[in-house]
Amino acid sequence: MELVTAEEMRRIDRHTIDAIGIPEIALMENAGRALADAVVRLVRRTGWHDMDAILLEGSKEPDAGEAGWGGGKPWAVLVGKGHNGGDGLIAARHLALRGVPVRIIYATPPEELRGEAARQRDIAERLQLPAGVYAPGAVDWSAMGGIVDALLGTGTGGTPREPYAALIREANASGLPIVAADLPSGLDPDTGQTADPCIRATLTVTFGLPKRGLVQYPGAEAAGTVLVAPIGIPVGLAAELGVSTWLLTPETLRNVLDADPDAPRQPDGHKGTYGHVLVAAGTRAMSGAGLLCATAALRSGAGLVTWAVPELLAESLIGAQPELMLAPVADGGRGDWLAADPLEVAAMAARRDALVVGPGLGRVPGSGVDGRGWLRRLWEALPPELPLVVDADALNHLAEAGDFAAWPKRPDATVFTPHPGELARLTGLPARDIQRDRIGVAREYALRHGVTLVLKGARTVVADPFGDVYVNPTGNPGMATGGTGDVLAGVIAGLLAQGYPATAAAALGVYRHGAAGDRAAAKRRSPASLIAGDLLAEL
Numbered sequence: 001m002e003l004v005t006a007e008e009m010r011r012i013d014r015h016t017i018d019a020i021g022i023p024e025i026a027l028m029e030n031a032g033r034a035l036a037d038a039v040v041r042l043v044r045r046t047g048w049h050d051m052d053a054i055l056l057e058g059s060k061e062p063d064a065g066e067a068g069w070g071g072g073k074p075w076a077v078l079v080g081k082g083h084n085g086g087d088g089l090i091a092a093r094h095l096a097l098r099g100v101p102v103r104i105i106y107a108t109p110p111e112e113l114r115g116e117a118a119r120q121r122d123i124a125e126r127l128q129l130p131a132g133v134y135a136p137g138a139v140d141w142s143a144m145g146g147i148v149d150a151l152l153g154t155g156t157g158g159t160p161r162e163p164y165a166a167l168i169r170e171a172n173a174s175g176l177p178i179v180a181a182d183l184p185s186g187l188d189p190d191t192g193q194t195a196d197p198c199i200r201a202t203l204t205v206t207f208g209l210p211k212r213g214l215v216q217y218p219g220a221e222a223a224g225t226v227l228v229a230p231i232g233i234p235v236g237l238a239a240e241l242g243v244s245t246w247l248l249t250p251e252t253l254r255n256v257l258d259a260d261p262d263a264p265r266q267p268d269g270h271k272g273t274y275g276h277v278l279v280a281a282g283t284r285a286m287s288g289a290g291l292l293c294a295t296a297a298l299r300s301g302a303g304l305v306t307w308a309v310p311e312l313l314a315e316s317l318i319g320a321q322p323e324l325m326l327a328p329v330a331d332g333g334r335g336d337w338l339a340a341d342p343l344e345v346a347a348m349a350a351r352r353d354a355l356v357v358g359p360g361l362g363r364v365p366g367s368g369v370d371g372r373g374w375l376r377r378l379w380e381a382l383p384p385e386l387p388l389v390v391d392a393d394a395l396n397h398l399a400e401a402g403d404f405a406a407w408p409k410r411p412d413a414t415v416f417t418p419h420p421g422e423l424a425r426l427t428g429l430p431a432r433d434i435q436r437d438r439i440g441v442a443r444e445y446a447l448r449h450g451v452t453l454v455l456k457g458a459r460t461v462v463a464d465p466f467g468d469v470y471v472n473p474t475g476n477p478g479m480a481t482g483g484t485g486d487v488l489a490g491v492i493a494g495l496l497a498q499g500y501p502a503t504a505a506a507a508l509g510v511y512r513h514g515a516a517g518d519r520a521a522a523k524r525r526s527p528a529s530l531i532a533g534d535l536l537a538e539l
């Protein structure tokens with residue numbers, strides 16, 4: 001399923017209306033009716049199974065409690081002056097038709113509505129649906145059962161102005177369930193940034209295609225459960241019009257990335273069929289990072305995994321994970337990667353099918369060794385076609401080198417896995433700015449540097465060197481614990497060794513890693529008690 005910006009959605013709507021000939025009013029009617037249908041299902045607790053809408057992967061079904069929502073009281077339908085308001089007016093009509101009482105609250109004088117929204121205003125008036133214009137403090141929210149937010153949609157620009165802002169604040173403070181039309185008012189549809197104020201919805205019914213902002217934080221939280229309602233947009237149109245951002249679902253993995261998450265293992269396969277990973281990770285202080293990474297590579301299905309470690313550590317790691325092969329690297333007795341010869345690592349890697357370097361590698365500052373030179377020498381000595389994952393401290397070395405743009409390019413076989421802090425070091429942008437537009441920043445970096453970039457954190461973004469982006473819905477905050485990133489790097493390397501192209505390996509790895517985290521969290525009393533090692537058994 002594609003994820004769209006407001007501008008892309010407008011293009012898709014326009015094409016549907018102008019080139020295909022489906023009248024705008026038909027699209028709007030479908031949108032408003034789907035919105036009403038969702039509210040009715042919450043009021044009557046009839047569930048979603050037979051609804052003509054898709055529960056977005058990563059969204060939990062809302063719990064309407066024993067009694068259903070609203071307690072028979074009227075639903076307040078908040079109507080803005082654009083088409084989003086028009087959707088709300090259509091929903092109000094269908095709610096009334098289905099026996100759910102409504103109160104229309106216009107944010108601005110109804111004369112200000114234009115086009116299709118004005119037509120819906122007139123219809124509502126002729127049907128004598130109860131309506132009034134918002135005045136601050138005058139709404140008795142305690143008399144309402146719930147709220148439909150149809151104030152601002154994809155036509156939003158900037159922070160909601162008055163009187164929208166005051167109305168949004170009152171709606172949030174009412175404690176009532178809020179169902180948002182298309183997106184919560186105050187949400188930036190492209191980036192997921194929330195304005196002050198922004199509607200806090202329990203449920204968002206988004207029309208046609210999910211907007212990017214619904215799947216990036218904090219927007220994902222403001223949207224609550226997301227249902228995608230079809231409104232008549234032809235299948236395949238988004239791709240035809242050049243949309244290149246997807247939600248990472250099993251369908252996307254299969255159909256867009258040709259990476260079936262349930263692909264069976266070859267019945268006559270042997271360990272040589274599934275590739276050999278070299279893991280260069282772990283120092284004296286952080287040997288566990290290497291162990292987690294290497295074990296994850298095994299669990300991802302790689303045929304063989306060799307764990308290269310500084311010689312000093314090798315003895316103590318014998319038997320730590322019996323299935324792993326250990327490869328000591330000469331370190332002058334220091335137990336430190338930067339004392340090891342990168343050419344020796346490159347020579348070892350050249351005989352394998354993928355290399356992951358970085359977890360627990362040790363930082364440059366204070367090491368007394370020039371770590372910048374170390375990584376560059378490794379980079380240049382590796383066979384260009386060898387699939388490579390660069391994680392953690394290796395990314396910090398890269399950032400400190402400062403001249404990565406001038407390093408020789410590798411073909412599409414290179415995956416970087418930074419968290420926002422590491423990407424901040426790589427780009428020179430503050431982490432806060434990266435979080436403000438994760439999709440945009442990741443796409444730009446991957447395109448510019450010709451790598452597959454995995455920007456970690458809630459709703460991880462995978463960007464490929466050709467401009468395509470995938471947003472992962474799996475995973476949970478229990479995974480915010482040391483070592484889960486090392487597990488991810490190992491999984492991706494394991495998939496690379498099995499022959500998946502860089503982006504497919506990164507996307508499938510990220511999806512499976514998050515899903516393993518979800519299974520592991522479900523087995524614990526609280527997600528807070530999850531530790532990275534728990535993921536291994538769930539991969």
Ligand SMILES: NC(=O)C1=CN([C@@H]2O[C@H](COP(=O)(O)OP(=O)(O)OC[C@H]3O[C@@H](n4cnc5c(N)ncnc54)[C@H](O)[C@@H]3O)[C@@H](O)[C@H]2O)[C@@H](O)CC1
Pocket residue numbers: 013014017024027028029031080081082083084085086087151152153154155156157158159160161162164181182183207231
């Ligand atoms: N075009 C189409 O074919 C369809 C559009 N649909 C609906 O139309 C919406 C988009 O409609 P519009 O483009 O009319 O835009 P909106 O309804 O999102 O809002 C535009 C209006 O809000 C005002 N506004 C913008 N930013 C504001 C701010 N910060 N504070 C206060 N007021 C602000 C603008 O002046 C304008 O009057 C979609 O989100 C969707 O709900 C759906 O009905 C499906 C079909």
Ligand SMILES: Nc1ncnc2c1ncn2[C@@H]1O[C@H](COP(=O)(O)OP(=O)(O)O)[C@@H](O)[C@H]1O
Pocket residue numbers: 392419456457458459460474475476477478479480481482483484485486487488513
């Ligand atoms: N709130 C969250 N929701 C989903 N996934 C998360 C969340 N927090 C962290 N993760 C995932 O956990 C992993 C953490 O990796 P990282 O930050 O590198 O930690 P470490 O270096 O300690 O292993 C990443 O894959 C990240 O996407």
Ligand SMILES: [K+]
Pocket residue numbers: 084149150151152153180181182183184185
């Ligand atoms: K809205």
